[in-house]
Amino acid sequence: MILKLVKQPQFVIGFLFILSLLFLSFYWPSLFNVNKAESLKLMEFMYDENGAITGSIPFSPSEVPPFGTDVTGRQLFYQILDGAKYTLIITFGVAFFRIFLSVVITLINPKANYSFLNDLVSATLTIPTTILAYIFMTSLMMKNTIEPMGLTKLIIIQGLILVGIGIPPLISTFSGEIKSILNLDYIKNTFALGAKKPYVYYRHVLPELSTRLILLFAQQMIQVLILLAHLGVLSIFIGGAQTLMLGDIFNLTPKDIPLAGEWSGIIGMSFTKLQTAPWAILIPLSCFAVTIFALNLIIQGVQHGVEETRKL
Amino acid sequence: MYFSIHSYFKRLRATILGVLILSILPPLVFGINTQLEPEVWLYTIIGLPEPYPIFPEIYEKFLYSMTIFFSALLLGLLSAMILTFTTSLLPRFIQRMITHLLTILESLPDLFIVVVLQVFVVYLYKQTGVVIYFYNDYENPIYLLPILVLSFVPAIQLFKITFLLMREEQHKSYVTVARALGLGRFYIMMRHVFRNVLSSLCQYSKTIVVFMLSNLFIVEYVYNLNGLMYLLMNTKGGAAFLVTAMFIAIPFSVLFELADNFKMASNNDNKESAA
Numbered sequence: 001m002i003l004k005l006v007k008q009p010q011f012v013i014g015f016l017f018i019l020s021l022l023f024l025s026f027y028w029p030s031l032f033n034v035n036k037a038e039s040l041k042l043m044e045f046m047y048d049e050n051g052a053i054t055g056s057i058p059f060s061p062s063e064v065p066p067f068g069t070d071v072t073g074r075q076l077f078y079q080i081l082d083g084a085k086y087t088l089i090i091t092f093g094v095a096f097f098r099i100f101l102s103v104v105i106t107l108i109n110p111k112a113n114y115s116f117l118n119d120l121v122s123a124t125l126t127i128p129t130t131i132l133a134y135i136f137m138t139s140l141m142m143k144n145t146i147e148p149m150g151l152t153k154l155i156i157i158q159g160l161i162l163v164g165i166g167i168p169p170l171i172s173t174f175s176g177e178i179k180s181i182l183n184l185d186y187i188k189n190t191f192a193l194g195a196k197k198p199y200v201y202y203r204h205v206l207p208e209l210s211t212r213l214i215l216l217f218a219q220q221m222i223q224v225l226i227l228l229a230h231l232g233v234l235s236i237f238i239g240g241a242q243t244l245m246l247g248d249i250f251n252l253t254p255k256d257i258p259l260a261g262e263w264s265g266i267i268g269m270s271f272t273k274l275q276t277a278p279w280a281i282l283i284p285l286s287c288f289a290v291t292i293f294a295l296n297l298i299i300q301g302v303q304h305g306v307e308e309t310r311k312l
Numbered sequence: 313m314y315f316s317i318h319s320y321f322k323r324l325r326a327t328i329l330g331v332l333i334l335s336i337l338p339p340l341v342f343g344i345n346t347q348l349e350p351e352v353w354l355y356t357i358i359g360l361p362e363p364y365p366i367f368p369e370i371y372e373k374f375l376y377s378m379t380i381f382f383s384a385l386l387l388g389l390l391s392a393m394i395l396t397f398t399t400s401l402l403p404r405f406i407q408r409m410i411t412h413l414l415t416i417l418e419s420l421p422d423l424f425i426v427v428v429l430q431v432f433v434v435y436l437y438k439q440t441g442v443v444i445y446f447y448n449d450y451e452n453p454i455y456l457l458p459i460l461v462l463s464f465v466p467a468i469q470l471f472k473i474t475f476l477l478m479r480e481e482q483h484k485s486y487v488t489v490a491r492a493l494g495l496g497r498f499y500i501m502m503r504h505v506f507r508n509v510l511s512s513l514c515q516y517s518k519t520i521v522v523f524m525l526s527n528l529f530i531v532e533y534v535y536n537l538n539g540l541m542y543l544l545m546n547t548k549g550g551a552a553f554l555v556t557a558m559f560i561a562i563p564f565s566v567l568f569e570l571a572d573n574f575k576m577a578s579n580n581d582n583k584e585s586a587a
Binding site for chain 1: 327333428522544
């Protein structure tokens, strides 16, 4: 299976892109030979050699190459590089736990009907997942302001919300698939020969599901990425936000700055300033688009691989 | 007949139960009530001081959202059809290029398209002085830009699906027979292939509608439209959420019921013809 995937160029390109993005994101300070704290600091004005002010925030990509700065004056390029690891790890984790938990829940009792879950699924079809996530997240945020919890606890609960939203539809797809796999002749025979359930699930059902699992995993990652971007626009940040007072003493404006530097936070922070600094939103959004494209390439590669094995 | 009242009511009951669970789940899980208003019909918009009742404005909002939704769906369907039709008459290598282009276009998040169009409209105004309204005020709701944006994603998806179905369909034997009879490529496409593709397209309608609903929300939020999805977001759970969600769920469950029944019927047809 893995050998076949390696032969698919699309899969390899998509996979290598995501891996290299992760690698860059972890080691960029040493690779570009810059100080991490220095390059992520807030910058309000730009000075020339004599110390005279030449410009103020936000700087466009032509003023501060390559990507310009956001509305608080942090360099977008380094921010995006640094945020890539958080974004990728969050999406990876959420997608993984969605799939893992729903497979486990389905395998506990594969013959169950889950009519309760089907109710939930048919209701959530018409309500966008973003609104669902928003409703849960605002409740969480409100609780967080009343009785503050630690950063790790907050992130874990937010992750649980993101995982929980995706589980009901997945369970209803998996329960159908697993039921049809368990109805296959050779699986029935294995049971008749006296094999234990865990053995059959591990030995036969999971390999049967494996390509489907990879596909669903990539699709879930895409969905989580889109969901994160939407939540960023609704100014719900993973890891919460810190309110900074910006501007001069006569004109103080509170500004929520996301604590973890993932991409949706960058979008959400500058979203109200869309007309003054369109690049500060379009560039992170295109990063989302490129990552989704890489995932789509992976999906295509897997599908091609499956088709080729079918032809053989 | 593809519709039965009995199974529709069954689905409706399931939906109502599901929405009910969803509306009470956040306070149950977190032990906190976001609905701080004393009356259940009221909702607040962040940044505005006073709460608003959901009735009777909800009817207006419902009409507005549905107008945008269905015009966008129609526009998307129409443009997808035209696109498939023209591309299927083009030479092979251009077709292959288009499939690659579609993968790229498909990867663009809906948010990206919304934001790009908004920036583009402002740029257009600055360059040429042509005004396209992209922000809503309460008296004059806007239609053009939201419909355009909303139709973009379904147009791409539908185009991809019909294009792939069309290519599959072209290798079937009835097309070969028609070719051998000396019928023109255009005629076969129009009379035979296109009809079959359209009927199998109905199977995908559910996915596209679900995707568009989530899209509608982001369009309403970014363009500040006074629609149903924006209201749903602001109710934040509770009774107001329940009622608003019902306004979306009841009409769309009719659509889903139809789609599912149609799917089942066509599957049965296939089985019979295979047997």
